[in-house]
Amino acid sequence: MQIFRHLKRLVTDWFLCGMLLATLLAYFFPTFGATGGAMHAEWVVNIGIFVVFFLHGVNLSGEQIRHGLKNIRLHVMVQAFTFGVFPLLWLLSNWLLGSHVPALLMLGFFYLCALPSTISSSVALTGSAKGNVPAAILNASLSSVLGIFLTPLLVSFVVGSGAGGIDLGSTLLDLCLMLLLPLVLGQFLRRWLAGFFGRYKRYTSIIDKLVILLLVYAAFCNSMVSGIWRQQGNGVLLSAAIGSAVLLAIILWATTRTARALKFSSADEVAAVFCASKKSLAAGVPMAALIFGNHPGLGLILLPIMIYHPLQLIVCSILAERYASQHQALASRQEGVLVNAR
Template identity: 45%
Template sequence: MRRLPIDPFTQALLVTLALATVLPCRGPWAMAFDRVTDAAIALLFFLHGAKLSRAAVLHGMTHWRLHASVFACTFVLFPLLGLLLRPLMGVVLTPALTLGVLYVCTLPSTVQSSIAFTSMAGGNVPAAVVSASTSSLIGTVLTPLLVGLTVVTHSGGHGFSWHAVQDILTLLLLPFTAGHLLRPWIGGWVDRHRPLLRYTDQGTILLVVYTAFSAAVVEGLWKTTPPLALLATLGVDALLLALVMLVAWFGSGALGFARADRITMFFCGSKKSLATGVPMAKILFVALPGGLGGIVLPLMIFHQLQLMVCAVIARRFARNGDIASM
C-alpha cells in the first residue's frame, strides 16, 4: 500500500469501502455503529470548537473583503455552478450521484488543507486560518439551508428532511459552541495535541463511510451505479473545481488583491470539507432511499481530486509562478 501514489487516509477510505462491500453491518450491529458514530461526530465538532481561536477570528475580521470573497466562492459560486450543471448531470449521472454533486457544492471549505496549501504557496496564512475556520463554523448553519434549497427545489425533496436541520444544531453546532466556550480552559491542551484532532477527524469519517456504505450496499448501491457514472462523476467534479479555481484567481485579481491574498482566496475558496460533509450527510439525508453511498461518493472523489490538484499548483506558486502560466 505504501507504494501507491495516494495518501494513507485515502487508502484507508478505499479499505473501508471494500470492507463495507464485503462485510456490511446489518440489523443490531448497524444500530450500534450508528450510535457510536453519532458520539464520534459530537466529539469531533466539540474539539473543532475548542481549536478555534477567538483572537484569530477578531483579528481576521479586519480583512473583510477577502473573507467575503472566499465565502462567496464557497457558498454562492459553487451552488450556482452546481445548479447550472444539473441538466448535464441528469444525463450522465445517476440521481443519487447528482444529489451528491449538488451536496458537495453546498459544503464549507476545509481547514487543515486550505491552510497548509496557502502556507506552501506563500499566501496570507493568518487570513487563511480565519477564512477556513469561519467557513467551517458558518457551514454548520448555512449548508443545511443550501441543501434544503437545492434538494427540495430541484429534486422534489427526496431524502432530505427539514427536521434534520434541528439535528444539525443538536449534534454539530451545540458541541462546537460548547467546545469554543470552553477553549479558555481546554484550548491549550487541544493545541498541544493537534494530532488527536486529526485522528478524530479521520476516524469519524471512516466510521460514517462504513455505516453509510454498509446501508447502501444492502440496498444495492453497486448494482445501480454503473462504472461509467463514476467516471462521469470524476469529470463533473473536475469541471467544478477548475471553474471555481479560475474564478477565484482572476476574480481576486480584478478585485485588486495582493498576490498573497489572491493565493488565500484561491485555495480557501475552492475547497470542500470531507470532515464536515460526511458527518452532516448522515444527518441531512437520513431518509434517502438506497442509503448515503451515492451522496458521499462525489464528495470522496472531489476530496482526493482537490488534494492532488492543489498540491501541484501550490508547488507552482512557491516557485513564483501563477495559474495563468501553468
C-alpha cells in the first residue's frame, strides 16, 4: 500500500532519524549541549545559522523567481494562508482549547502557525505532482524572506514585547544580521560561487541539515537541564501529534477548496496547496533560537513543528502521487481524443 511505502521512506530518512537521535542525546547528555556547556552552543548556533542562510542565498536562482512572478492571485493566496489563515486558526483553537493545553505547547503551535513555508520540499513535491514549479519557487522564497519580519512580529502579538516578552527591535535586528544578511550576501556572490556549490549541492544540503540537528540538540538540552519535560509529562507528545494532524488536515482541505473557488488551473492548484500548507523546520529552528534565545521551554515550543514537518512530508507525498496520476490520466485522454480526431 502507498501509505506503508511512504512510512518506509520516512523511517529511512537519515535527517528525521537524526532529529530523534538529537532528542535522545539531549536526554542522556543535556549539560554538554546546554548554554554554557562544553559544546559552546551559543557560538555554534550563531555560526551555523549564518552558514545555512548563506547557502540558501547562493542556491536561490533569481531567474526562476522572476519567471514565477506572473500569477499574482496565486501568490496572494499562498502568503495569506501562510501568515494569515494559520494564525487565525490558532486563535480559534486557543479560544476553544487553550485552558486544556499547556501554555508552552500552545505557544509552540502558534510559533508553527507563524512560520514561513518550506522551499525545497514545496518545490520538489510541486514538480513531482506536475504543478507550477516557477510559482512554487517564488512563493516559497518570498515566504522565507517575509518570515524574517512577520514571524517575530506575529509572535510578539502573543507573548508581548519588551519586559516579559520579546524585544522586537533587537530580535528583528538579530534576524536581519543572522538571516537576511547572509541571504543577501549569498545572492551577491552567487555569480561566482553558484557553479562551485552547484557541483557539491548534495554536501551543502547535508551541512544545512546537520546545523538544524545541532540546533535541535541544543534546544532540547536546555529544556532537559531546566526540568521542563519532567514538569509537563508525556501527554504533551500526544497532544502535539493530534494537534499537528488536525491542523494539517484543515489546511489541506481549505487550500484545495480555495484554489478551486478561485478557478486555478490544475498546475496552479498544486503549487497553491503545497506551498500554502507547508511550514519550514529549516527556518523555524534557527529563528526560534534567535527569537526565544535560551528560553528553558524552547524544546517544547519546537515540538509541534518537529511533528508537523514529517507529517506534512508523508501526506503531501501521497497527494503528489495522486495529482501526478490525475495529470497522467488527463494527458492520456487528450492524446486519445487527438488520435480519434485524425
